[in-house]
Amino acid sequence: MKKQILTVFSLLAPLALLAGCGKSGYDYTRHISEAREDIFRAETEEFSVTLSFGKREYPYADDGVACPLTPLAEISLVGKTGEDYAVYVAGEKEWGGEMSYRNVRGDYYYSESVDTFPEGSVTLRVEWGEERREIVATSVKTEHTLTPQEALGYAVAAEKESLERLTEQGAFMGEFRVRLLRRDATYYYVGIVDKNGRTISLLLDSETGEVLARRESK
Numbered sequence: 001m002k003k004q005i006l007t008v009f010s011l012l013a014p015l016a017l018l019a020g021c022g023k024s025g026y027d028y029t030r031h032i033s034e035a036r037e038d039i040f041r042a043e044t045e046e047f048s049v050t051l052s053f054g055k056r057e058y059p060y061a062d063d064g065v066a067c068p069l070t071p072l073a074e075i076s077l078v079g080k081t082g083e084d085y086a087v088y089v090a091g092e093k094e095w096g097g098e099m100s101y102r103n104v105r106g107d108y109y110y111s112e113s114v115d116t117f118p119e120g121s122v123t124l125r126v127e128w129g130e131e132r133r134e135i136v137a138t139s140v141k142t143e144h145t146l147t148p149q150e151a152l153g154y155a156v157a158a159e160k161e162s163l164e165r166l167t168e169q170g171a172f173m174g175e176f177r178v179r180l181l182r183r184d185a186t187y188y189y190v191g192i193v194d195k196n197g198r199t200i201s202l203l204l205d206s207e208t209g210e211v212l213a214r215r216e217s218k
Contacts, residue, residue, distance in 0.1 A: 028156050028163075031172055033057040033066040033193075035148040036179040039186075040122055042137035047079045047126060049087065051137055053117040054148075054179075064195030066175040070113055075099070077108040083128040084108075090123040091116075140182045144207040148178040148188070154209030155190040155202050166194055180206065187212070 036054035043049070055069035075087050077099060085108045088096035099108035121138045146154075155176075156163060166174045177191035185206075192200040203213040 026170075026172065028152060028172060028176065029149050031066045031175050032148070032152065032178055033069070033175040034060075034177040034179065035069070036181075037148055038117060038119075039140045039180055039182050040118070040137035041140060041182065042124065042135045044133060044135060046081055046128075046131075046133065047077055047085070049075065049077045049124065049126065049135075049137060050182075051075050051089070051122065051124075052180075053114075057175075062175075062193050062197045062199065064174045064193055064197070071115065071117075073112050073114045073117075075110040076105075077110075077126070078106070079108060079128065081128055081131075086127045088125045088127075090125070091118065096125075140180070140186050142186075142207070145180075145186065146188065146204075146206060146209060148180070151188040151190060151204055151206070151209060152176055152178050154204060154211070155192070158202065158211045159192060159200060162192065162200055166192075 034054070034056045036052055038053045040051040040053075041049070052074045054072060056072045057067040058070050059067065073089075075096075077085055077087060079085055084098065084101070086096065086098045087110055088094055095112055095114060097110060097112075099110045101107075102109050119139070121136050124135050124137055126133050126135065163172060163174075166172060174192060174194045177189070177193065179189045181187045181189050188204040188206050190202045190204060192202075199217045201215045201217070202211050204211055
């Protein structure tokens with residue numbers, strides 16, 4: 001679907017917007033149903049691995065209603081050996097386990113609810129067959145990377161008219177998916193989902209909040 005590139009809006013947005021609130025003081029952050037806060041990456045000759053940390057509602061559904069959030073760690077591994085993998089994450093308490101293969105994405109996947117998230121880097125142990133490797137995965141974030149709440153503030157400023165259409169009797173009738181992404185660079189995805197599952201998708205610069213692309217599903 002063709003992306004519509006938007007012009008840069010002012011980086012001097014009010015501090016209230018950066019906190020996820022509109023000019024009226026409305027707290028849009030309470031409608032966040034997913035917030036991916038950090039991504040860690042590592043690669044060897046045998047595999048590449050990505051860890052994502054954040055919070056997600058349960059049950060997870062595109063229904064415009066934000067449910068209570070649960071801390072969640074997700075690990076994706078692309079292997080080059082054709083064997084099954086297990087991954088373990090070091091910390092005060094080691095966690096991890098055997099990964100499941102996902103045919104649609106062509107990767108191995110593991111998820112677990114965790115109490116704390118690492119900062120900067122994390123040590124992993126990857127096992128397959130009779131082999132095992134210990135590797136350090138590093139965060140894609142810099143000191144200038146926005147928080148999910150700040151990214152949402154920029155999205156709210158850019159989609160003021162859209163949010164007004166989704167507001168009834170002073171209450172916002174929708175939910176937000178806010179995900180840190182890493183492709184050729186680091187971005188934020190912000191999805192604005194209404195009660196019928198229709199979604200406005202925004203791609204933001206992860207440091208300036210500039211909206212780089214917009215797509216709307218019907």
